[in-house]
Amino acid sequence: xxxxxxxxxxxxxxxxxxxxxxxxxxxxxxxxxxxxxxxxxxxxxxxxxxxxxxxxxxxxxxxxxxxxxxxxxxxxxxxxxxxxxxxxxxxxxxxxxxxxxxxxxxxxxxxxxxxxxxxxxxxxxxxxxxxxxxxxxxxxxxxxxxxxxxxxxxxxxxxxxxxxxxxxxxxxxxxxxxxxxxxxxxxxxxxxxxxxxxxxxxxxxxxxxxxxxxxxxxxxxxxxxxxxxxxxxxxxxxxxxxxxxx
Amino acid sequence: xxxxxxxxxxxxxxxxxxxxxxxxxxxxxxxxxxxxxxxxxxxxxxxxxxxxxxxxxxxxxxxxxxxxxxxxxxxxxxxxxxxxxxxxxxxxxxxxxxxxxxxxxxxxxxxxxxxxxxxxxxxxxxxxxxxxxxxxxxxxxxxxxxxxxxxxxxxxxxxxxxxxxxxxxxxxxxxxxxxxxxxxxxxxxxxxxxxxxxxxxxxxxxxxxxxxxxxxxxxxxxxxxxxxxxxxxxxxxxxxxxxxxxxxxxxxxxxxxxxxxxxxxxxxxxxxxxxxxxxxxx
Numbered sequence: 001x002x003x004x005x006x007x008x009x010x011x012x013x014x015x016x017x018x019x020x021x022x023x024x025x026x027x028x029x030x031x032x033x034x035x036x037x038x039x040x041x042x043x044x045x046x047x048x049x050x051x052x053x054x055x056x057x058x059x060x061x062x063x064x065x066x067x068x069x070x071x072x073x074x075x076x077x078x079x080x081x082x083x084x085x086x087x088x089x090x091x092x093x094x095x096x097x098x099x100x101x102x103x104x105x106x107x108x109x110x111x112x113x114x115x116x117x118x119x120x121x122x123x124x125x126x127x128x129x130x131x132x133x134x135x136x137x138x139x140x141x142x143x144x145x146x147x148x149x150x151x152x153x154x155x156x157x158x159x160x161x162x163x164x165x166x167x168x169x170x171x172x173x174x175x176x177x178x179x180x181x182x183x184x185x186x187x188x189x190x191x192x193x194x195x196x197x198x199x200x201x202x203x204x205x206x207x208x209x210x211x212x213x214x215x216x217x218x219x220x221x222x223x224x225x226x227x228x229x230x231x232x233x234x235x236x237x238x239x240x241x242x243x244x245x246x
Numbered sequence: 247x248x249x250x251x252x253x254x255x256x257x258x259x260x261x262x263x264x265x266x267x268x269x270x271x272x273x274x275x276x277x278x279x280x281x282x283x284x285x286x287x288x289x290x291x292x293x294x295x296x297x298x299x300x301x302x303x304x305x306x307x308x309x310x311x312x313x314x315x316x317x318x319x320x321x322x323x324x325x326x327x328x329x330x331x332x333x334x335x336x337x338x339x340x341x342x343x344x345x346x347x348x349x350x351x352x353x354x355x356x357x358x359x360x361x362x363x364x365x366x367x368x369x370x371x372x373x374x375x376x377x378x379x380x381x382x383x384x385x386x387x388x389x390x391x392x393x394x395x396x397x398x399x400x401x402x403x404x405x406x407x408x409x410x411x412x413x414x415x416x417x418x419x420x421x422x423x424x425x426x427x428x429x430x431x432x433x434x435x436x437x438x439x440x441x442x443x444x445x446x447x448x449x450x451x452x453x454x455x456x457x458x459x460x461x462x463x464x465x466x467x468x469x470x471x472x473x474x475x476x477x478x479x480x481x482x483x484x485x486x487x488x489x490x491x492x493x494x495x496x497x498x499x500x501x502x503x504x505x506x507x508x509x510x511x512x513x514x515x516x517x518x519x520x521x522x523x524x525x526x527x528x
Contacts (some may be wrong), residue, residue: 042323044359045330045462047455050291053323064287066321069358076358080321087318088283205314209356215469219476 007092008129009037009085009192010120012099013077015070017048019100023117025059030122037092038063039085041077043070064088072211074099074186075228079211082195083204094132096120096189097232116187118143119246127246128189139241140233142188147245150230151180162222162230169224169231173202175238182233183243190236198235247408248396248440248447249431251424252335254297254381254414258285268424269293269326271335271412274316276304276346281319289324297366297412298347300338305346313353320359328362328407329454335379335412337366366412379410383417385426389434393443400446408447 010028014020028038038060042049044067056063068080078097085095098120101113118124119142128141150158158166158180170177199207210224218226233243252271258281270289272281274296286294296319298305319325320332327333332354336347347363354361366379378396380387392409399406413423434440492500507513507526517525 044327045458047459047462049323053291064284065323067323068321071358083314083318084283084321087315203311203314205317205357206310209353213358214465215472217472217476 007037007094008034008125009039009090009092009095011039011041011078011081011085011095011097013041013074013081014052014100015043015074015077016100017046017052020052020056023100023113024098025055027117027120029059031120031125033122034125037090039081039090040065041081042067043077044068045070064090069213070215071213072208072225072228073215074101075225075232076208076211078186078232079204079208079228082199083208086196086199086204092192094129094189095192095195096187098187101185101187112146112185115143115145116185119187119189124246131244131246132189132191135242135244137240137242138191138244139194139236139239140183140188140190140243141246142183142243144245146184146187147181147243148184149181158230160222160226161218161220162227165222165224165227166230169227170234173198173231175231175234177234177237179237179243180230180234181243182230184229186229186232188233190232191241194236194239194241197239248444249435250408250410251427251431252295252410252412253420253424254412256416258282267428268413269295271295271297272319273297273299273414276302276308276312278312281315283318283322286319286322286324289322291323292326294319294322294324295326295333295335297335297337298343298350300336300340300343303340303342305340305342308346308349310353313350316350317354317357317359320354320361330458331360331362333362333364335366335410336363337381339365362407364407364410366410378407379412382411382413382423382427385423385430387411387427387430389430390437390439393434393439397439397443397446400443400450405450 010031012024014024028036040056040063042052042065046052049067053065056065064084066080066084068077070076072079077099096119098117101116119128131141132138150160152159157163160166169175207228211228212223212225216223216225236243251268253268254271254273256273256275258272270293272294296316325332334347334350336343351361351363364379366381368381368383378392380392396406396409411427413420413427417423435444504513504518508515508518513526514523516523
C-alpha cells in the first residue's frame with residue numbers, strides 16, 4: 001500500500017538577493033517529489049525584487065511570495081509568512097522554517113547555515129517525517145548540533161543577553177515551559193498544529209510588532225528578535241510536545 | 247508610471263478587469279476585509295491597491311484584526327508601491343475615516359511599513375494643486391491642466407509623485423470610460439507637455455532610486471563595521487583566553503605536552519626538532 005503523501009510546507013525568509021540562486025533553488029528542486037507548499041518572504045527594500053520574484057516563479061510557479069520590511073530579521077519574515085499561511089487558509093501537517101542565514105559577525109557563519117540546512121536534504125526529510133509519524137509527542141525536529149539550552153535552574157536565569165526579554169515574553173504569552181531547549185539558528189521542522197494553536201490566539205503580526213528593525217545582533221544587548229528564536233521552540237513544549245535532534 | 251489608471255471594485259468574484267493597463271483598486275468594506283490572499287498572489291506586481299472611502303460610516307467599529315488583514319494585503323507583491331511605500335487611496339474625510347487611517351498608519355509603522363495615503367478628488371483638475379488622484383466618472387479629463395500643475399509642483403521642489411485616475415466598476419459606463427481614457431492619454435502622450443512631465447518624472451524616479459541604493463549601502467557599511475568590531479572583540483577574547491590557558495605555562499611543561507602529542511599520534515616526531523616539517527594532519 002503506497003505511503004500517503006504527507007503535506008509539508010517550507011517557509012523561507014530571503015534577505016540577500018543572491019540567496020535564491022546560491023542557496024535555495026537547487027536544494028528545493030530536489031524536493032519536487034514531496035510537493036511542498038513553498039512560501040517565501042522577501043525584503044521590501046531590495047530593489048531587485050521584481051526580478052527575484054520572476055526567478056522564483058519560473059522554477060516554482062505555485063510558490064507564495066510576500067514582501068515585508070526588514071523588521072525582526074528572519075524571525076519577522078517567518079512570522080509574516082505564518083500570518084500569510086493562516087490568512088490564506090493553507091494546509092499542511094509539518095512546516096520547516098528556513099532562512100538565508102549568513103551571520104557575518106561570526107567566524108564559520110556559512111558552515112553553521114549549511115549544517116542547519118541539512119534538515120531539508122531528501123534523506124533527512126524522510127527520516128524527519130518518519131520520526132514525527134512514529135512519535136506523536138515530537139513537536140520540533142532540528143539538527144542536533146544546534147539544540148541548545150541557556151537556562152540555569154539554580155539562578156532561574158537564561159545565560160544570554162536576552163534574559164529579561166525572554167522572561168517578559170514567557171509571561172506575556174503565558175507559556176508553561178519545562179524544557180528550555182531551542183534551536184540556535186531558528187531552522188527546524190515543526191508540527192503545523194503547534195503553530196496554528198498558538199498563533200490563532202496571538203496573531204503573528206502582533207508578535208512581530210515588538211521586533212527590532214534593521215540589522216542588529218544580541219552580542220551586547222538582548223533583543224525581542226533573538227528572544228523569539230528561543231520562544232518558537234518553546235511553543236511546542238508549552239503544548240506538551242518535545243524537541244528532537246537528528 | 248506618471249499616469250496610472252485604476253478600476254475600483256468591491257468584489258473580486260465579479261471583477262471583469264481585462265485591461266492590462268489598468269490596476270485593480272479594492273474598495274474596502276469596513277464590515278469585512280475578505281480579501282482572497284491566494285487570488286492576490288496571481289496578480290502582476292504593482293497592480294493592486296485599496297481605497298478607503300469615508301462614505302461608509304462604519305470605520306469606528308473596525309477592530310485590530312481587520313487592520314491586520316489590510317497589512318497582510320500590503321505585504322503582497324502585487325501591492326502598488328511608490329518609493330517603496332504602499333499606496334492607499336482615501337476618498338472623502340469624516341472623523342471616523344480619519345481616525346481609522348491614523349490607526350492603520352500607526353499599525354503599519356509598527357510593522358516597519360510607511361504608507362502613502364493619497365486623497366482622491368472627484369473628477370479632473372480644477373486647478374487645485376497637490377491632489378493627483380482623481381475619481382473619474384466621465385471622459386472629460388483636462389490632462390493639460392493636471393500635468394501643468396504637476397510640473398509647477400515639481401519645479402517648486404514639491405516632489406509631486408504620480409497621477410492616478412480611478413474608475414468605479416459600479417459605473418455602468420466604466421468600460422467605455424476606460425477605453426476613452428486610453429484614447430485620450432494616447433493622444434496626450436504625444437504632446438510636448440506630457441513628454442516634459444514624463445522626462446522630469448523619470449529623472450525624479452532615478453534620483454529616488456539612487457538615493458535608496460545609497461541608503462542601503464550606508465546601512466550595509468554600518469553593519470559591516472559592527473560585524474568587524476564584533477569579530478575583533480571575539481579574536482581579542484580568544485587570544486586572551488589562549489594566553490591565560492596556555493601561554494603562561496612554563497616552557498618545560500609545553501615541551502612535555504608536545505612529546506605527549508607525538509605519543510598520541512597527534513603530532514609528527516620530526517616536528518619536535520625541525521620547524522619546517524608539517525606538525526599535524528588537518
